Amino acid sequence: MADITEFAGDSFCDIVREHAQNQGDVIAFTYAQEETSFAALDEGANRVANGLVALGVKPGERVAFLGKNHPLYFEALLGAARIGAVMTPVNWRLAPPEVAYILDNSQARVVFVGEGFAAMIAEVRASVPHVAEIIGIDAPEHAGTDYRQWRDSFPATPPAHKIKPEDDALQLYTSGTTGKPKGAVMTHGSILSSRDAMASGDEMRTWQEPIPGDVTLLAMPCFHISGTGTGIGTMVAGTNSIVLPEYDPAKALDLIANYNISKIFLVPAAIQILLNHPRVSETDFSRLKYVTYGASPIPLELMREAMRVLGCGFVQMYGMTETSGTIVALDPEDHVPEGSPRMRSVGKPLAGVEIKIIDEAGNPVPAGAVGEIATRSSKNMRGYWNNPDATAATIDAEGWLRTGDAGYLDEDGYLYIHDRVKDMIISGGENVYPAEVENALYAHPKVADVAVIGVPDAKWGEAVKACVVVQPGEELTEADLIAHARQHIAGYKCPKSVDFIPALPRNPSGKILRRELRAPYWAGRDRAVN
Structure with a gap:
């Protein structure tokens, strides 16, 4: 498999197309007993793209997905991106009024609905009249259009649309400081910025290196950057994601044992639930290379137990939706069972990422002083969808994004989270x-x-x-x-x-x-x- 930095193109769509041409038989996604090769993924995405064009979807318009994790979500995301449309996955745990708000705010023309959510979409349909089509993905209770039949009725010809790095690719909704969620808009460039930083000669950390034969467990929800980011990451790397509809520790243990899982991203609460499962002591973790974790700090005692039981490398990740995912990471070598001051940190910035600590006026503070964490890199979002005031309050004219987290940098450049400036x-x-x-x-x-x-x-x-x-x-x-x-x-x-x-x-x-x-x-x- 070629190094990912060797691939041409300005989007993950281009990279998937190259994988389809160069290693088409390699499996991109596994879901239950169904396997999807890169060739099949590429063909399906082309059919989806042509289907969306037939429905009148234009570049820059949003399409939405309401459902649990599914490989066809990534096929639809690719298909939308290939015509310049933007995927907006909706948190399926939300109440109907919240779902209706996101669909209305995004003005999605098409909604893909997964199994179990036909009733939800039916309940909110009257309040989102701009939705022109609802397509059910393996949703037998949905009486309307079936995704597979719809998709397969269109040609697999690649669309002619040319994607640019600055084009919108993904819109994820974050909780709102004023009570309404905001749509954070990521571009193709921000999503691929880590690859581009490596291609420009910046050092790749060991745990970032794609290895042929890697198998990733995709267990976190795709309405978060952790889920969608994991799936896009494995598509770019040309490796296999085993997709769980939602996190289930028993199923996760089965998949780790049966599919030789080598990488997993989990939040600390999910790690704890996994370790508390009665079958954890019977599971073979010898193939597991890395567990990456984030969203909140992890207690030292839980970290010790995880290191003892799972026996793999651990990487703490710090980032947010507005930074297209991870911008700072604590490497495996900084995880020591006896604990250390550095284990209280979230690590050092990734290649191409700048971090500074600022006071209320935006002035930098010295090492060791607590202030708001600000970051600048090509990973930053373009802004909040149709919300210039919120965008201006978050990203300044020089490209520095205020994270809302309070922390400090030590003399060696390690970042420590101290509190939150926002009330999140x-x-x-x-x-x-x-x-x-x-x-x-x-x-x-x-x-x-x-x-x-x-x-x-x-x-x-x-x-x-x-x-x-x-x-x-x-x-x-x-x-x-x-x-x-x-x-x-x-x-x-x-x-x-x-x-x-x-x-x-x-x-x-x-x-x-x-x-x-x-x-x-x-x-x-x-x-x-x-």
């Missing part, structure tokens, strides 16, 4: 903004005031807690309020607990002092994130 909560690898939850809770007629915070949680890292002031003369229970929230927002965003308090602490301008609410729960910890 990370629970089980999912981002939750208090504003989204508070908007849902405020809708309850008995709620007078509310603030949502993240508190430490042994399993999920952080848990959502609501601090609520009840309307005078009213009574409200924790169970009633949580049940109300579930009607409006995804279950993982709902409070796990509620504190009823007489008043919220506020500063003279009326801003809620969340740090005062959080302080008792984080007392005695060396950082205010878990």
Whole structure:
């Protein structure tokens, strides 16, 4: 297999086409008992591209995917990209009003719906009249267009559209600071920037090197950059992804044993769930080379157990949707069972990535001083979809992107996460903004005031807690309020607990002092994130 830096082209579509020509029989995706070769993937993507053109989809328009992980999602993503359209995967764990908002905001012309979500799309269809076609991917309960029949009715001729690096390729929605999600737009160039950095002579780290015969377990959801990024990464590398519809530790153990899995990306909560499974001691992990993990820090004791049981290299990754994934990584050699100061860091920047720590005014601070983490590289998103104000508040004129995380750099360039500048909560690898939850809770007629915070949680890292002031003369229970929230927002965003308090602490301008609410729960910890 050729080195990935040798491939020509300005997009992952071009690279997949080259793999189809040079190693067409190599398997790109495995799903249950179905295998998809690179040749079949390339042909299917061409048919999808021609099908989308027939539906009137134009360059720059969005198409959406609502469903669990499936190889046909990547085929549809490729097909859309080949005509200049942009794939928008929708978090299937969201409540119907949230799904409707994303479909409306993206103005998706076509929605691919996976098995189990026909009822969801039917419920929101009336509120998204711009959706011209709904296509079911292995969704027998969907009575409309079937994906495979639709796809195969179009020719496999490659579309003539020429992709440029600056073209939009992928739109992922992030939790919103003001209560509404924002569509982060990644380009073909930002997605392939790591490959381009390597091609320009920057050093590739050992764990980044593609090895013929590598088999990756794709277990994280494709509505996150971790899932879609993993699939695109293996397509670019020309290796096989074993796709799980959703994370299941028992199935993951089966696949590790039966398919000689060599690489996996997991969030720390998923690692813990895997290690707690009763069959973990019976599984052969000898083929496993690397477990990459991210989204939240990992406790040292959990890391020790994972290193002992899995016996492979571990790589901590730090990044965000807005940076097209990983920008900083802690290498395997920095993971030591006895622990070290560096294990509290998230590592050093990847090739081509700049990191600086800034104060509130945007001025750099010296090594060891805590400030907001800012980054600049070709990995940064183009911006937020149709939201120039949010884009300008995040990326400055010189290309520096404010991450919203507070941290510091040591003298050797290792990055340490200290806190969050924004109020975001990370629970089980999912981002939750208090504003989204508070908007849902405020809708309850008995709620007078509310603030949502993240508190430490042994399993999920952080848990959502609501601090609520009840309307005078009213009574409200924790169970009633949580049940109300579930009607409006995804279950993982709902409070796990509620504190009823007489008043919220506020500063003279009326801003809620969340740090005062959080302080008792984080007392005695060396950082205010878990």
